[in-house]
Amino acid sequence: MKPDLAKILIPSRHPVGEDNCRATITRQWLLEQRHLSGDHAIVQNSHLDFFICASEAFPEIEADISRATKSVDLICFGFDPAMEISLRHGATWPRGKRYGDLLLEVANRGVVVRLLVWYAGDGHLIEAAGRMANNLPGHPAWSSVQDKKSPDYAIRRYREDWWDNAMQALPRSSSNPFTRCSNLHVRHRALPLIDTMLTVGPSDLTNIQKMSLVRVGTHHQKPILIDYEVPEAAVGYVMGLNSLTDYWDTPRHRYDEPLRGKAWEGSADKKNPMLGLKPYRDYAIRVEGPALVDLNRNFTAAWDSAEKNWNPHHQDFGAPGSLVAHRMSVNKERLVARAAPNCKQVQILRTDAISGDQTIQELYWLVTNQARQYLYIENQYFQNDEWAALLKERRQITLRGLKNNCGMAKEDIPPLHVFIVIPEPEQDGMIPATYDTIAALGQGQQMAKYDAGVKQFRELTPGPDDRMFELAKKYLRSIGKLDSPLLNDMKDSAKKPVVTKADMDKLGIKVLIAKLYTQDQRTAATREIYIHSKLLIADDVFFTLGSANLNVRSMCCDGEINIAGTDPAWIKTMRKRVWSNIAGELDGGDGSLYAIQQTHKNWIKTMDKNASVVTDKTGRLDAHIVTFSDDRGVTLSPRISQRDETLIPDTVQA
Template sequence: MATPTFDCKITTPMALNETNSAKGTLRWFVHGAEYDPRPAEIRFLVNGQRAFGALYQDMLNAKHSIDIICWGFQPSMYFVRDGGKSMRIGELLAHKGEKDNVKVRLLCWHDPSMGPELGENNMPGFDPKLTLTKRLVPDWVYKSVSLLSPDYQTTEEMAFDIHWYQRASYGNVTNTVHQHLADQFLDDMSPSRLLSSSWGGEASKYLEHQVVGFKNIELATRTFDASERGDIIGRIRAYGKRAGWSQKLINGMTLGMGAAPTHHQKTVLIDYEYPELAVGYVMGHNMLDQYWDTDEHKALPATPKTGRSGPTPWQDISSRVTGPILQDINANFCQAWDAATGQKLTEARKKSGVAGKHNLCLGGSSNERGVMAQILRTQSQYGKTDIRKLYLQALNNATQYVFVQNQYFRWDEFADTIKQVASTHQKGGRDAGTHGPIYLFVITNSSDAAVGEGTYSTYQMLDSLGYSDRMPGVKYAEAEDKFAAQKARIEGQLGKLQQEEKRMSTQSYDWSQIAGAANYIAELRGREGVVSGEIGDIDAQRSAFEQEQKQKQADRQSTDASKLTSGVDLRVASPGDTPTLKVLICTLVAPDTPAKAAWVPVYVHAKLGIIDDAFTTLGSANINFRSMNVDSEINVAIENGQIATELRRQLWGLHTTGRELDGKPKKDRFIEDATGQSDLDSAYTAWCAIVTENKQLRNEKKAPRASLVEFLRESKDRSYKD
């Protein structure tokens, strides 16, 4: 076949005064997830005063519907703390249903065993018998039994909550048809049923006297059925074996998560079927009193009408969203609502034809802007683990820093991934001195309330990142177990050698075999000496380790500034052979804690990740195995540099703000303005300085310099449930 020839010229016009350019960016969103990235408007709401204040106003303005998914709901809670001028949330919802004809759907997680409610009661007043019973338990019981915690509501709130739930129960649309005998058994054996026979009588009549239902409020609860729990247990066991978990950890995790998986999502959707009005929330906050707080995180509580009324200050973040992204928040709500009630809301809303018609409603706010965003879920019943995929993909994109503010910090895949990223950078030629390291800034909790169920997993996480000294009690207990196991193994070898020597020494031999037997006995005795020496070496190592731990304990308690740096060892916190990664793990305290008083911890409940001032994710998912694989969770992810930078600066400024002598806030400008690699070096050094100074101030029983303090948990207790 002849080769074709072309003798014509092709001319392409080009305007030399017009040029095109493009930027190549890393892939942050999860490809192939159940929900694609969509345009959205987003505003982050740091702490309860902002989050609940904005939500209250949007609910007040609702015209047609309010759809709520929550882990916990307290009807007596004041979203706006103005001395009681505003309505309680239960009053507001009743008002919207009765006066404005707004349809309210409230979906809460509720475990039929009621076991979790013996700890933090996520629906105070829903079961009045349990609520009243917890009031009768003496304080010493709560202090001695870690799984129990008292309800913190006032008596007035308790009465309101009981009455509200009694009325809401008339609109309870939960599907009560059990598909498995095991589920029927769980329901029959719940404390609610068991206590009914003992309470009853006049108390029950009093609580139910003249109770009428709410107009337009439907309440539903959801849980995990027996087959779903069995599937969770099977998957945890399989994962644990693949990951090399100890049998103790596998057993603990299956018990903790199989017995009490939770529906942990928190979203609100308002007027979804009216696109020009629709607004949504993806929240970290639960709708309970103790989740309300201000940026001040004051050490002393106020009243439920005037300020922070929970047991401790509370750091949390939620988000307000509008635009096409709402259709994915709606899809999640409808799927959950239909599964819990047997209704067909998904089908009804599809027929409404509003999907894809929601516009961005910027409202003129500089804090709200159009972005691309993605909704992601953990939904084990449907095999969805997209939040896990998101975190691992985003960590692999990190080139400068990762900032995590999370209730828990105990997910092994997170640590393995960030270390591998740093190692890959180093092998690729990244030099920490020339190019700077990757920084991992973590703000989490070290208290019993947060770490208590997962001390071993938390220790593993910290140990993997070179931070084992921040849990010295567990480190000591783990070392003791290791030394004991080594010694037992070698003593077993010694015992076998001694038995063999005894057997040989007591046998009769003919004279032709005596020389060989004597040589064998001599060899056994020589091996016994070697093994005895190994036992001595283990005892010596154990003794040296004990002395080292005692010295570190003395350094931690020292007020000598020269010892503090070596004791805290923050400036050399790079883990092992990856000098391209620097790790800083901190907690928070109330900045106004007075001198000579025990420092009041701030409970970090946020579920936030920011990477390289480019990517942000926020929602309900914690940094633990449970949130990534078991519980139902929902997060929103955003790829926008300006939003990421502003939120990071806001939080870093909040936690590093010191006080002048006159008590006025003192700003650390180089921390607030950190945007480049060199400024990250300054921020890291500044965080270290604040933590070190706070350590000295605590030892001297003075007030803190700022909220930021080192992570330190000295307890030897080990738990394996999370």
């Protein structure tokens, strides 16, 4: 269901100064209405640390877990105990300390480790979805480990032995080197199939489509909470990073990084099967301070309601609901940041279809309404044309208000610069929704082949003013096309309003859409950097980061968690780090209107130049930004399309 901005925005009531007849106001960036309910608290004085890629984040996570004295709470979309969490060295697995070893070490010295993973258990309708998403490599034993000469024998054997120990608490033996660990607790959860969840999603989806989203819904969160019972030492993480080898990379995004691992260690790059695992981009936020209260609330409620049949240790604070009760005694006033607070306001947001929580989507709607200078969106799935419609609608209202109420001429109103960084859709079935969203921003030509098909359908579709001869001609040309099930997605896209770059210019919205590539140091060969990030920055005063993609699934259905904050100095530093990492010197400078305007123009120039390097396979890339494009046309597998009303789990997001 689309958020109602009238219920999100706080009405402005500010006193006017008698001396100058002016009022001092601040723009609303967080969900203040939600704060009033007692959940999603907007808290002051938190300390945040920002990490680019797993190579920066996971060693910090390792250090914090190693220091734990009471508890380690993890929610994972997927957990691979064989993933190296520490700083990596060498080219052969293991290249550092394995995540599974780390958890066993702290558990064996008395720290309670709770691992909560999404998994549709054996016999569940979407059991296959978990396997396709590789969310629990090695468990259950989906493929037997027999060939000791196979290069992946050691890593597979480790995974299966670790999971056998975690799930069954087997005693140590020659075939199982792990020691029984009573402090390691594992639970799993899958979304229940309940009728009330049919309220999720956009209004134009059919009930079957909504149910399809629900039935392949996942718990997609990835937060960590450490030592909440010791407030002065407590720390947490909110991130998009999965605890799987696939998602490990460095900010350099080297063409073929030995530290990332071989193709057989994770999901091989289909476009580059002879190379190692593909480059991945993502972020993490380390949190100290009062924001941990909502991270704890999120974890304890989920833990108490999760399936317990995977947990071989029954003495975990007794009956259901007990972890929530146990944590109630923690003195929240002592949750002070050990380092100087550096973010003025922080809020934890979620998507939870069971309770109807769609605060992440509400936040995206709010910020899209409030931004006046720039929006930066870096997201794995840019598939939400309702958001694109909102952007244009709110901009139109802004222009009308400035013209009618402030007397501003259209040419004097500063443009809104929109930077969008996304990957090529990883599955054919994701092409239509991606196309619809970028086409709604006047950029449909960047998916040229699909766009040409959409235009052809528009030309073949009978119009209200067509004469008989024109109707007959269109009919003859459309035979075998308009009724082809393979082209249903294009037909649907053709029904949507046409938006051009000129339309966007009239609204004063300057849009660029980029993807990221890296290049071999020795040759002209290039390779895509897969974007797994879920980051939004606005006007150098707001950010949100977490597990939620900009698609219907993350905004309405899957279990998600994000952190949002406001602080100009901290967010400007974040923006400059991100932009300089992917665009070199084009980091936006001081963030002024002029600097952002010039940066936007220069990004487009650099992206176009880099696109020629990728296409022609000559020359050198200048940083990583490349003009977004996708050369696929017909959706060859319509059964996995987001519009398809059959129940296929391939659309599960990672």
